[in-house]
Amino acid sequence: MDQTSVSNRKYVHRLLSKNASTDEILIITSYDYFLQKYDLKLLRGIYREIILVPHTADDDYLINYTVRPLLDKFEKVHLVTNPHYDKRNKVIYELVIRKNKSIRITTVYDFCEKNLKKVYIPDDISELNPNITDMPAFGKRVRYPKKIIDVSVSIILFTLTLPLWILSYFRIKFQSPGPVFYYQERVGMDNKSFKCIKFRSMALDAESNGATFSKKNDSRTFSYGSFMRMSRIDELPQIINIFKRDLSLIGPRPERQVFTETFDELIPYYNSRHAIKPGITGYAQVMYSYGAGVFDARHKLMYDLYYIKNWSLYLELKIILLTAVVIFGKRGR
Incomplete structure (x- = not known):
């Protein structure tokens, strides 16, 4: 042993x-x-x-x-x-x-x-990693297969989950009066902002005291909202963001500007993750357990930059399969 x-x-x-x-x-x-x-x-x-x-x-x-x-x-x-x-x-x-x-x-x-299979991110802001250079946006060799995967998987996913959209609409309305969809500004490719669409899983006054990271067993969620977060049903409307070209299926998780500004000051190379479109799921999400704050953001960045530097069709499909394992294993983020 x-x-x-x-x-x-x-x-x-x-x-x-x-x-x-x-x-x-x-x-x-x-x-x-x-x-x-x-x-x-x-x-x-x-x-x-x-x-x-x-x-x-x-x-x-x-x-x-x-x-x-x-x-x-x-x-x-x-x-x-x-x-x-x-x-x-x-x-x-x-x-x-x-x-x-x-x-x-x-x-x-x-x-x-x-x-x-991750890129080392120094703990010290003054330390440099010679293996990291400017992260260029994906070229045609990567963009085209990713676009095919994004569109085809999104259409299939929307068709298969349509009953969940309908169920979620009525459950949210019943348990927490207010809008069904939640729009939140997130930072996308090249630091451009976009409106990220999700099923609302929290009470309307969830951020009355200011922006905070969500966490496991978040007291701000209502009953069905907690279930949606655990099963990731709340992420389904982001399929619309894929069709709007704000998101890709796979990529770094889009964060709010109030957090990215802090991370950019404290974490070396953090801004490099914005060289590509963010994703609904990604390498960091399936390889790193739930976490929030600078420590976890640094560790997730190690996986995000590895994905950008070492993209392959195999890695893309692997992340999709691992995401399914995470969802069906009910490992909430």
Whole structure:
């Protein structure tokens, strides 16, 4: 049975695995802020042991009394480095060489894209990722197949869900008097605003105290509204946005300007997600659990930028299938 142990909790975290496919040890020197449970599960199926090295001013103690003893058990070391902390990387590298171990070195930027299928977004606004350049809008090679998928899937989806539109209309009217549809200004491609259409799931005074992120078990929703949010029925009217060319089926989730302005100041490369049309669903939505705020927005951006940089028909269809799994598994956002 897999177990997680902590060696000197103040300094280094160790993850042990019995089901690893190699005897290699993985050392990550940028700590684990960019990792989530899915990533760790994936890595523990590959590496016998994982060492996550936190940011600390006491590198000498960290290396000599916590990392050094762990190296004696392994002949192969995979060191994932962050050039932003070059001194630490050099010390670990020299330590491994002195012990005559086999070592391969990968930057955290390459490691995230190749192994975790997401783009590393620095925790520090001053840190740059050399793998990220300006994100161009999709060219014809991408736009045309996406448009075919958008239109064909939207027509099929509207036809199949028409009874839900009718049911939702009457249930909303019965439980919460007021308009059935909710129009909210969102930021789209090239930072242009558009009116996002949804079935109303909250009371009319839901934002009387100002704009806030929605959350699980949101007290502002009425009974059927909660069900719509959990099953994503409330998103169905966004099919109209696809026909209006505001949205694509797959893309970064469109956010409100009051939030994007904050994220743009605090999260490196955040504005790059606006190089393409936002989507009803997307890679970030199916790969990252529910969350709100700067921390979660940074993690979701890692997936959004990977989607933009590495678009393929396979990835597009994979997201559609994973979205179905999320919906039928009732994993609300």
